[in-house]
Amino acid sequence: MNASKGIASLLRAAPKAARKTNPRLRCVPLPSSPRRALHNASTRAAQAAAVPASEPALPDVPLSSNPQLAFPCLDSVEERTQRLNKRSMSGPEPSYTSGATESFHSDEPILLDWGGVLPAFDIAYETWGTLNADKSNAILLHTGLSASSHAHSTAANPKPGWWERFIGPGGPLDTDKYFVICTNVLGGCYGSTGPASRDPLSKQHYATSFPILTMHDMVRAQFRLLDSMGIDKLYASVGSSMGGMQSLAVGVLEKERVSRIVSVSGCARSHPYSIAMRHTQRQVLMADPAWTQTRGNYYNSLPPHQGMKLARQIATITYRSGPEWEKRFGRQRADSSRPPALCPDFLIETYLDHAGEKWCLEYDANSLLYVSKAMDLFDLGKGLQDATAQRRRENAGKLQGATTQQSSQDTCNLSLPDQPYQETEASAEILAGTRDSGVATDQLSEDLIKGMAPLRDIPTLVMGVASDILFPAFQQREIAETLRKAGNRRVTHVELGEDRSLFGHDTFLLDLEGVGGEIHRFLG
Structure with a gap:
């Protein structure tokens, strides 16, 4: 049957009233149609409201053997989209905020590992406790991916923080002893410079002209803050999840400026999963x-x-x-x-x-x-560190022109491969620990051992959780074993089994006794 005959057939089958009122074949269901009775919802009210005036509404469903399913979840999203659409016409998207913070501003440009430059930047931070006279009791607390600097309530922002029970007098981060500093990372959106910030040159939001970041870049920005506070050496660097990665990066970048490292549910290099x-x-x-x-x-x-x-x-x-x-x-x-x-x-x-x-x-x-x-790019292996150091030397001249337009050679030239990835390995080869590059697993570990050598003399607590599927416990074992092979004799490795914690990766947020207790003992 060709297209015109098919349309004619449908027209003959449609009710006359429907053909008269709706020449576009939007069939009208019978009044008794039960298609929305499943959730007692009104007929496509939300969908109709969400469709722009210039587009036709979604067609009704003709009478069928079974009632049409309702989709209140889609209706809800469409209603919200419509509200956002109306709001966006009256002004820009509101700024993301987690409450009052302190802010450090640097007018000195910062060179990033992959060649980008920020002419200036801000770091939002909050503090708890009192910095002692010789400024030797500071703990730098690193956040997970989406957390703000608000780890604990403050006078300016009394809302409970994401580590509220872990910080305070007598707590794991004891504010009777320590001065705790937590920042929103560079690239974030809770007060620190990130894609939502305005480019000093264009006066527009950076958006996707923001340069690619690394964990090391975030740490460099944090140490600019510490420099402004006159803190030469940290009592400890503490972090969980992405913060656990940053905490290890502190030891690699600034081994002379940190006395202890705590890494909870982190890794020494991002793994494929x-x-x-x-x-x-x-x-x-x-x-x-x-x-x-x-x-x-x-x-x-x-x-x-x-x-x-x-x-x-x-x-x-x-x-x-x-x-x-x-x-x-x-x-x-x-x-x-x-x-x-x-x-x-x-x-x-x-x-x-x-x-x-x-x-x-x-x-x-x-x-x-x-x-x-930035989390994906994280790898403390010596090979990547050397390549990054070379790239930074080559790009050092960019700091001189940080306030001028970048040249066209800085434009991203990434392209997708012509041929998709093809599996070439047999299961037996994978189990034997070989890679299609011919590099054995023990050689890769040697690269990591060399890369983590700067942490040789720093007491380190490494914690993992057996139920964690995002940063599985083998990754924390890898950190501990690599540090020991690098010569570190003061590595404390703790793995919480499922008998102690069922909370997976979020255990670091929830387990005050298990995670908090170990941190408290380690910090003394």
């Missing part, structure tokens, strides 16, 4: 039309909140553990008296949906892209 999960989050986020159509320059229009919501849901899956969710949710449905739906139905689905919705507009999408990429 973690990179893959963060890549998936970025791809979902960048597929949001609000991001794709602007290539990340969305600050005066609609933010990519749908992509951010989905990215956060993926992240949440990696933050918690199967055992905990088995106990909390099991296979329980939100309402077992109703038929199953394609929208969130099981309790675990409703939890993920809520987690994504709650967070999707609290953190800048571009900061998520840049900071998560």
Whole structure:
């Protein structure tokens, strides 16, 4: 049947009233159609409201053997999109904030590891406790990917912080003894310079003209803050998750300026599984039309909140553990008296949906892209460190022209490979520890041993959690074993089994006794 005959056939089959009132074949269901009864929702009210006036509304579904499923989850997202669309017409996206902070401003440009330059930058920070006379009791606390500097409540911001129970008199970070400093990382969006900040040259938001960052760049910016405070040496560098990576980077970059290192649920180099999960989050986020159509320059229009919501849901899956969710949710449905739906139905689905919705507009999408990429690039191996040092020497001249327009040679020239990746290894070869490059696992470890040699004389606490799937416990064992092979005789390695913690990667936020207790003992 050709197209014209098919259309004619459909016209003959359609009710006359429908043909008369709707020449575009938008079939009208019978009044008794039960297609929305599943959730007692109104007929496409949200969908119709969310569609721009210039586009036709979604077509109604004709009478069929079974009722059309309702999609309240999509209706909710579309309603929110419409509200955001109306808001964006009256002004730019509001700034991301976690409350009052202190701010350090540097007018001195900073050269980044991959050749980018920031002519000036700000670092938001908060402090607790009192810095002693010789400034020897300072602890630098590093955050996870999406955390702000608000680790504990302050007089200016009494809202509980993300490590509220861990900081304070008598706590793991005892403010009767220590002066605790926590920053929002360079590239973040809670007061520190990041993609949402304005470029001093263009006066516009950096957006995706912001340069690629590394963990080491973030640490360099933090030490500019310490320099301004007159702190020559830290009592300790403490961090969990991404902060655990930064804490180790402190020992590599500034071994003479730190007396102790604590790394919880971190790694010495990013591994494929973690990179893959963060890549998936970025791809979902960048597929949001609000991001794709602007290539990340969305600050005066609609933010990519749908992509951010989905990215956060993926992240949440990696933050918690199967055992905990088995106990909390099991296979329980939100309402077992109703038929199953394609929208969130099981309790675990409703939890993920809520987690994504709650967070999707609290953190800048571009900061998520840049900071998560910095995590992927993290590798303390000697080979990468040497290559980075050489690149920094070659790019040092850029600091002289930091306030002028960059040349066209700085434009990103990355291209996708002509041929997709092809699997060439047999399972037996993989199990034997070989790579298609011919480099054996023990040789890769030797590179890491050389790279972590600067930490040889620094007492280090390394903690892992057996239920962590994002930074599995073998990665913390790798840190401890590598440090010992590098000659460090003061390595304390603790691994919390599932009998002590079921909270997966988020254990560092929740387990005051296990994580907090070990930190307290280590710091003395």
